Amino acid sequence: MPLDLPKPVAAYFTADRDRGDSDAIVRCFTEDAVVKDEGRTHVGRSAIAAWKAEASTKYNYTSEPIALENAGDKTIVTSHLVGDFPGSPIDLRYIFAFDGDRIASLEIKV
Incomplete structure (x- = not known):
């Protein structure tokens, strides 16, 4: 069953998948x-x-979100990454905070 990701998170992962449009990633974030x-x-x-x-x-x-949780004002997405990087495959935690409909902060952890 697909995850029901918040709009800015869904936009982030879609833009990350479609790497041809780097502006799409940037539009997911606040100015600062x-x-x-x-x-x-x-x-x-x-x-x-x-x-x-x-x-x-x-x-x-490739990055595939596999779990979603909310922790206070943070949204945590676990994503399964497979690729040509050291340690592949790996599950990473993406810790998002929002300002309105944009991402104000993102921390990526193992």
Whole structure:
């Protein structure tokens, strides 16, 4: 059964799957959003665009959300990633916080 993801989360995973449109990822975030991934912090839409562009050119992967939970003001999505990166396959936790209908913060953890 498909997960009933919040709109900004569904838009994020759809844009991540369709890597040809990097602007689609950026539109999911607020202007001053923060992303934490692989020990690095990316602040603002331009930094987030650079982060996604680097990851998309560095690795080939698929990401499939498999679980959803709410923890206070956070939405946590577990996604199964398979690709040509070290440690593949792996399940990652995407911890989202929102500002309206956009992502204000995203932290990706093992």
